[in-house]
Amino acid sequence: MRWLPIASRKNLRSRTGYSIHQRAMHWAIVALCLIQVPTSWAIRRTHLVHPPAVPDPFDLFLHEVHAWSGWLILALALGQLGLRLSFGRPAYPDNGSPLERRASVAAHWTLYGLLVALPITGTVAMYVTFRVAAIHSLLSWALLAIASIHVTAALWHHLYRRDDVLRRMMGGVR
Numbered sequence: 341m342r343w344l345p346i347a348s349r350k351n352l353r354s355r356t357g358y359s360i361h362q363r364a365m366h367w368a369i370v371a372l373c374l375i376q377v378p379t380s381w382a383i384r385r386t387h388l389v390h391p392p393a394v395p396d397p398f399d400l401f402l403h404e405v406h407a408w409s410g411w412l413i414l415a416l417a418l419g420q421l422g423l424r425l426s427f428g429r430p431a432y433p434d435n436g437s438p439l440e441r442r443a444s445v446a447a448h449w450t451l452y453g454l455l456v457a458l459p460i461t462g463t464v465a466m467y468v469t470f471r472v473a474a475i476h477s478l479l480s481w482a483l484l485a486i487a488s489i490h491v492t493a494a495l496w497h498h499l500y501r502r503d504d505v506l507r508r509m510m511g512g513v514r
């Protein structure tokens with residue numbers, strides 16, 4: 341945001357909630373990530389089948405669902421990044437320490453990085469070389485860890501701190 345004029349930066353930081361587009365993309369990515377888990381199990385089953393056996397058609401369908409939802413996650417994550425870089429984010433809560441702010445920034449940028457890297461490594465594993473599958477799997481576990489921290493932090497803000505951090509992603513501040 342350093343490239344924005346100071347007046348614009350102040351304006352962005354004074355917002356109390358995320359836009360409807362940011363919220364919709366956030367929750368769509370959550371739903372698509374949840375779809376990724378059971379569909380990933382079908383990928384393993386399709387790769388365990390050895391010729392002359394043929395993979396189950398439903399597993400092949402789930403394999404395609406996994407790929408397409410991954411590509412949709414990539415598109416939405418890039419859209420979120422674009423909106424965040426263009427319009428900023430709501431201001432940090434007043435009761436947060438500088439360390440908490442740095443941790444929040446690091447966690448969010450790590451989430452963005454993983455949401456971009458996972459579909460790319462998955463596509464490479466699917467169409468170029470399966471050797472990347474181990475990296476893709478490792479990144480999946482990293483996403484699970486960072487997303488768990490993200491959810492825990494949001495609940496901590498809501499239940500312990502009683503601030504608006506969770507509410508502003510749920511539809512604004514009441």
